[in-house]
Amino acid sequence: MIDDDFVKALLEGRDFISVKHRVDCLTLDCLPDSLIGFCKHLRDDQTFDLLVDLTAVDHGEEADSRFQVVLHLYSLIHKSYVRLHVACPDNQSPSIPSISSVFPAANWHERETFDMFGIKFSDHPNLKRILMWDDYPYFPLRKEFPLAGIEVPLPAADVAEVTGADVDPAPMMGGPFVASGNGRMSEAEPRAKDESWTEESEKPL
Amino acid sequence: MSTTVKEVQIGDVGAQAAAHADGERMSLNVGPSHPTTHGVLRLLMELDGDLITRCEPVLGYLHRGDEKIAENMTYNQFVPYTDRLDYLAPLANNVAYAITVEKLAGLKLPERCEAIRVLVCEMARISSHLLGMGVFGMDAGAWTPFMYTFTEREKLYTLFEELTGARFTTSYTRIGGVARDLPEGWMSKVEKFVDELPKAIDEVEKLLTRNRIFLDRTEGIGTISKEDAIAYGLTGPNLRASGVDFDLRKDKPYSGYEKYEFDVPIGTKGDCYDRYLIRIEEVRQSILIVKQVIASMPGGLWYAEDAKKIFAPPKEKVMTSMEELIQNFMIVTEGPQVPAGETYFEAENPKGALGFYLVSKGGGVPYRLKIRAPSFCNLSILEKLVPGHMLSDITVILGSLDFVMGECDR
Numbered sequence: 001m002i003d004d005d006f007v008k009a010l011l012e013g014r015d016f017i018s019v020k021h022r023v024d025c026l027t028l029d030c031l032p033d034s035l036i037g038f039c040k041h042l043r044d045d046q047t048f049d050l051l052v053d054l055t056a057v058d059h060g061e062e063a064d065s066r067f068q069v070v071l072h073l074y075s076l077i078h079k080s081y082v083r084l085h086v087a088c089p090d091n092q093s094p095s096i097p098s099i100s101s102v103f104p105a106a107n108w109h110e111r112e113t114f115d116m117f118g119i120k121f122s123d124h125p126n127l128k129r130i131l132m133w134d135d136y137p138y139f140p141l142r143k144e145f146p147l148a149g150i151e152v153p154l155p156a157a158d159v160a161e162v163t164g165a166d167v168d169p170a171p172m173m174g175g176p177f178v179a180s181g182n183g184r185m186s187e188a189e190p191r192a193k194d195e196s197w198t199e200e201s202e203k204p205l
Numbered sequence: 206m207s208t209t210v211k212e213v214q215i216g217d218v219g220a221q222a223a224a225h226a227d228g229e230r231m232s233l234n235v236g237p238s239h240p241t242t243h244g245v246l247r248l249l250m251e252l253d254g255d256l257i258t259r260c261e262p263v264l265g266y267l268h269r270g271d272e273k274i275a276e277n278m279t280y281n282q283f284v285p286y287t288d289r290l291d292y293l294a295p296l297a298n299n300v301a302y303a304i305t306v307e308k309l310a311g312l313k314l315p316e317r318c319e320a321i322r323v324l325v326c327e328m329a330r331i332s333s334h335l336l337g338m339g340v341f342g343m344d345a346g347a348w349t350p351f352m353y354t355f356t357e358r359e360k361l362y363t364l365f366e367e368l369t370g371a372r373f374t375t376s377y378t379r380i381g382g383v384a385r386d387l388p389e390g391w392m393s394k395v396e397k398f399v400d401e402l403p404k405a406i407d408e409v410e411k412l413l414t415r416n417r418i419f420l421d422r423t424e425g426i427g428t429i430s431k432e433d434a435i436a437y438g439l440t441g442p443n444l445r446a447s448g449v450d451f452d453l454r455k456d457k458p459y460s461g462y463e464k465y466e467f468d469v470p471i472g473t474k475g476d477c478y479d480r481y482l483i484r485i486e487e488v489r490q491s492i493l494i495v496k497q498v499i500a501s502m503p504g505g506l507w508y509a510e511d512a513k514k515i516f517a518p519p520k521e522k523v524m525t526s527m528e529e530l531i532q533n534f535m536i537v538t539e540g541p542q543v544p545a546g547e548t549y550f551e552a553e554n555p556k557g558a559l560g561f562y563l564v565s566k567g568g569g570v571p572y573r574l575k576i577r578a579p580s581f582c583n584l585s586i587l588e589k590l591v592p593g594h595m596l597s598d599i600t601v602i603l604g605s606l607d608f609v610m611g612e613c614d615r
Contacts, residue, residue: 024308024548050451051438052551052582055575057564070562072549072577076435076449079456081549105438108585116272131265131614140273147277149270 002026002080010046014038025081032086032096039071039084039102048073048082054099054109056117058143066091067119071099088119098124116141230258235599237266243340243603244610246584252596260591262584267614275574279540280306280380283574288374290576290612293336294329294555295375296365298612301552303378304459305561309548310380310541312512316503318382319461324498325368325377326460326552327491328395331402332361333555334442334484334491337607341481342413344604345422350409357405360398367391380541381516382508392499399492406488414485423477427590427602430475437586440579441557442483443606447475453553465497477605484607515541540569556580556609576615580608 007019007026016034020027030038042048053072060066067088074081088094098121100107110121111130118139121127128134137152138145236247245266251259271290275283287302288295300322307314339354362372367388369375377384413419429439434447444451452469454462470486472479508516517536518529545567551560557579564573583606591602 023546027547049435052440052558053549053560053562053575053577055562055577057573070575072560072562076451076456083549103438104436104589105582105585108581112581129265131268133265140270145273147273 002078020085025083027083030084030086035086036097036099039099042073043102047077048075050074051103051105054106056113056119060143067094069096095120095122097122100124246610255595257592257594260587262587265614267610271615272574275571279569285376288376291556291609292611293609294333296325296377297329297554299378300326301559302561303380305550305563306380308550309546309563309565310515310543312381312509314509315506317505318507320498320502321383321507322460327494330491330555331488332358334488338481338484341604344600345419347419350412353405353409357402364395381512386507396499399495402492422601426477426598427605428476438582443480443583446472446479446483448472453551453558465494467494477601480605542569557583578612580613584608
């Protein structure tokens, strides 16, 4: 049972964690440096051995602490979740320790979080992109990244070498399944209306 | 990943075979377009003869950026995108997503709505498992069972079509209810279907369960220990086949699952054969749940009537009453109003625990929606599981894990 006694015992002697709220499940703030040790404690002594999810939230460029990694652990004994919030100390090059040594399941989750947010997980065995391709230059789930995407060349040098033709990304307009190439994009493609770039404003680089 | 092209003369094949005798490694690329991968999974493997020594899954060929899209639309607008996660059980995805948002909004749903959701979830499970075991048989070389399960699945899709208007992309739930009530006479058709289904399952079992060839190909292959299954975050039938008693319908009941009686099958060995047996039994248990829901279907409304800022009012009231017209206008233009906060909800989907982590800063649009896809987590064990098996076991292992790339890549 996750009751007051459990929380009290968990907090005792651990000044690196604090209770944030208990609305839907016990939510703790944890300092990045103590994360690995605390995860080991949760796994071995408190039966929270199933890492169900690891992800991040981007609180925007103005926020004091922009990137926040969120972990969800489940205990088959307590039948409850515990949520850990870990604030990344540096907004420019966010980085926290990897917990893939404690939970092998974290390996792919951390790669995805790196891929989407650019958060580095130190001591990760294989920290490379998982959903986007290796040479992709952006982090799509950051708030400043536009919904319409940014066109980048596709890494197909090997295809170009064999076929003698370049690989171009699908166009935003004028392709087989998108609006016709005539007229204004902001009118033909309603989804482009709220974008940071259309034919009226410069494309961010 | 760069590909090198090499022209091979016929005579070279013999030379290559000779090179294998010295234990030289060969790398083999499977996918992303390959029938055994059930989608666009790509495996980079290193072989020593027929023995796999290394396996690296490569994902992302079906990545659509669903989580980015979710941040840019209202809550109800995202429902069709959930159809396309695990596209073999879209109804279950719809329900899991709706419950997440309702959990954050603090909505209490009428009993009829909850019962309808349980009913469609279990039908989605039957449909997904029918496909899962049919295709698994095919992967192991047995074509016929696939035809039997597909026939039954087709009947289910006819029922889905009558209920939602679409066979696959159902989009049946709304935040605070379901899109429409059950059509008249629909439940008796479902009842007739579940009455006849056990006979078809028996036929499949006669063809597969004691089939010597099938047993030889699946028993003791792809064995996942209890510890590994938990460490790699497996969920659903794949976790239960390894002997872990974890079913969210029992452990953290949602949508009124606690009212129905059913058993949770647990495996003992965790091999491919166990995973097949678990799915067969889960279909039988789902049939029991469907029967119970139909027998006890409560009357009343199928949406939360008091959720004025969340669920759009009935059409005839919008046309005749000013207040409802304004309410409808606000929900359509601003989206259902969900308070600020965060929540995490997981539902026991056919493939495993489908989780949504939702962060709201108020208003009609999510600030962040993370989709915890069971197939993504289930596949992460491949790197550890596959090495040491023969090349021909790959099809069986992949088939037994029953994954969908639509939700893996999102």
